[in-house]
Amino acid sequence: MRSYGSAENDLALNRLYSVVPVWRGVVKASEALSLPAYTLLHAGPAFKDPTVPSAPILSSAALSSVYEGWADSPETAISLIRSGKIALRSAQEFGAVVPLAAVISPSTTLVEIVDINNPVPGICWSELSTGPGPMLRFGSGDMAIIERMRFREKVLAPALSAMIGNKPIPLFPHALNGLKNGDDLHASTLSATSSLAEEFAKRNSSDKLRNEAISLLHDTPLFFLTLWMAACQLMLNAMAKNGSSSSLVVALAGNGQQCGIRVSGQPDRWITAIAGKPTGNTDCEPSEVCGVVGDSGCIDAVGFGAQLRYHRTSRNMDRLSTETFVDEALWGGGKHPYFSQYISLSAIDISKISQSRVLPEIAIAMLDARGKIGLLGKGIYKTETVMYLSGVGG
Numbered sequence: 513m514r515s516y517g518s519a520e521n522d523l524a525l526n527r528l529y530s531v532v533p534v535w536r537g538v539v540k541a542s543e544a545l546s547l548p549a550y551t552l553l554h555a556g557p558a559f560k561d562p563t564v565p566s567a568p569i570l571s572s573a574a575l576s577s578v579y580e581g582w583a584d585s586p587e588t589a590i591s592l593i594r595s596g597k598i599a600l601r602s603a604q605e606f607g608a609v610v611p612l613a614a615v616i617s618p619s620t621t622l623v624e625i626v627d628i629n630n631p632v633p634g635i636c637w638s639e640l641s642t643g644p645g646p647m648l649r650f651g652s653g654d655m656a657i658i659e660r661m662r663f664r665e666k667v668l669a670p671a672l673s674a675m676i677g678n679k680p681i682p683l684f685p686h687a688l689n690g691l692k693n694g695d696d697l698h699a700s701t702l703s704a705t706s707s708l709a710e711e712f713a714k715r716n717s718s719d720k721l722r723n724e725a726i727s728l729l730h731d732t733p734l735f736f737l738t739l740w741m742a743a744c745q746l747m748l749n750a751m752a753k754n755g756s757s758s759s760l761v762v763a764l765a766g767n768g769q770q771c772g773i774r775v776s777g778q779p780d781r782w783i784t785a786i787a788g789k790p791t792g793n794t795d796c797e798p799s800e801v802c803g804v805v806g807d808s809g810c811i812d813a814v815g816f817g818a819q820l821r822y823h824r825t826s827r828n829m830d831r832l833s834t835e836t837f838v839d840e841a842l843w844g845g846g847k848h849p850y851f852s853q854y855i856s857l858s859a860i861d862i863s864k865i866s867q868s869r870v871l872p873e874i875a876i877a878m879l880d881a882r883g884k885i886g887l888l889g890k891g892i893y894k895t896e897t898v899m900y901l902s903g904v905g906g
Contacts, residue, residue: 520758524751524776525846525859528814531634531750533743534680536626538669542618544637545606550592552576553603553616555807556767557782562600563593566768567883568613568651568802573600575648576617579658586653604763604774608637609745609807611738613651613768613879619661621669625742626680627750636746638738638807640664640672644731651802651879652886668728671721675712683743684850686711686736691816691854698808698817699875699890701736705729708736737808744810751859752779760845761860764809764874764895768802773899775862785898790878790891802881804893809874815848815855818873818892842868843900865900 541547554569565573570590577589577598592598603610610616620639627634639649642660646652690697690704697704709729712722729735748762758776765772772784787803794801811817843864844857851858860872871894878891 518757518759520753520756520777521760521845521859521861524753524756524758524760527750528747528846528858529848530629531627531747532629533625533683533746534628535676535683535739536624536680537676538621538640538673539624539637540618540665541608541616541620541622541637544622544624545608545616547606547618548599550582550597551599551601553606553608553610554600554767555603555610555612555614555805556765557770557772557784558602558605559600559767559769563596565593565600566613566802566805567881568805568879568886569600569615569768569883571651571653571883572613572615572648573598575653575655575657576615576620579661580617580619586655602767603807604745604765607635609738609741609765609810610639610649611741611808612649612806612877613802613883614639614647614649619665621664623739623742625683625739625746627746628680630750634746634750636742636749638742638745640669641732641735641738643668643728643735646886649806650877650886651805651883653883654886667724671725674721675715675725677715679715681708681711683739687740687743688851688854690736691851696817696820696875697740698737698811699877700733701740702733704736704740705733708739740816741808741810744814744816745807747814748810749779751776753777754779759861759863761813761862761872763807764813764860764872765807766804766809766893768805768879771804771893771896771899773862773895783899783902785896785902788893788896790874790876790893792878792889792891794878794889794891796878796888800881801888801891802879802883804874804876805879806876808876809895812872812874813860815844815851815857815859817875819844819857820855843872862900865897871895871897
């Protein structure tokens with residue numbers, strides 16, 4: 513087997529390759545996570561001052577506080593957040609990952625993704641989609657989102673729980689189907705979602721429940737996204753070994769104010785930089801776009817999303833990328849054998865960043881910096897050199 517830089521990195525990559533993620537079920541955050549009272553979980557590293565979060569996350573936190581009954585209005589909720597009575601903490605501290613500017617509250621239904629080869633420590637959670645319509649993850653503060661959250665908890669979660677039953681759903685086959693049909697598994701998961709819907713169609717459950725779930729999946733092209741986020745973070749988690757000399761990225765995320773990485777040899781330490789802004793095809797001024805926000809960089813860190821453009825046979829090259837299509841991702845490590853036909857790398861090696869003229873990128877949405885409008889469009893975020901160089905040598 514080809515070596516990728518060091519014996520420790522080779523061992524870490526082999527641990528990543530051994531992970532086989534399955535969707536085991538849906539569960540309330542209050543049951544899955546040990547959440548302190550009046551606590552909400554957000555993407556990325558912890559805020560330097562959690563009473564002054566980025567605007568999109570603040571908007572989502574305010575709505576979630578109203579949803580939980582902690583406040584009677586978003587304005588009251590914001591006051592409670594500003595005072596510290598409602599706390600904001602990083603979801604990754606609790607073994608969860610969050611899309612964009614969403615937050616996890618006690619009532620949030622989570623997807624539970626488990627490594628069938630190592631199911632006790634090998635578990636990660638993410639938010640179950642609320643289906644079509646306004647979404648918390650866009651950070652708009654739209655009150656209509658609360659009704660979508662109620663729908664998720666009262667209708668969608670029970671339907672999916674019945675569909676899954678005691679037969680967990682392997683995720684790799686659906687991801688592979690997505691890649692074969694043009695998904696990048698980050699900005700686009702349409703084909704992977706359709707593949708998942710086909711599996712549900714074969715499952716025994718009441719026709720009404722099955723038809724509702726399948727219909728929702730067809731109406732939600734990015735339904736597969738949060739499942740795949742948790743699966744990718746699960747793979748990255750497997751590479752972590754505190755005290756080792758391994759130099760592979762095991763987290764890549766932003767909170768709108770800071771972007772950060774964690775590295776396999778020091779997995780509890782966030783290395784951060786000021787969050788730059790995704791760019792894309794939009795008429796918005798740069799000042800209108802929030803700094804990069806979301807935990808979904810884990811997908812790109814495993815070689816999907818924006819990193820697919822380094823594979824010459826890929827049909828998934830993101831046209832938003834600002835770089836010329838060349839094989840100069842010298843920081844890339846490994847190649848997952850299950851996806852080897854479609855990807856060129858399965859890890860980011862920070863020790864090799866300085867050798868490459870191109871930097872890792874994330875295929876991630878652009879959000880309104882004011883936390884009012886929500887989604888501005890698809891984007892690409894070129895990560896910050898300083899994060900990687902600060903991590904070299906500890």
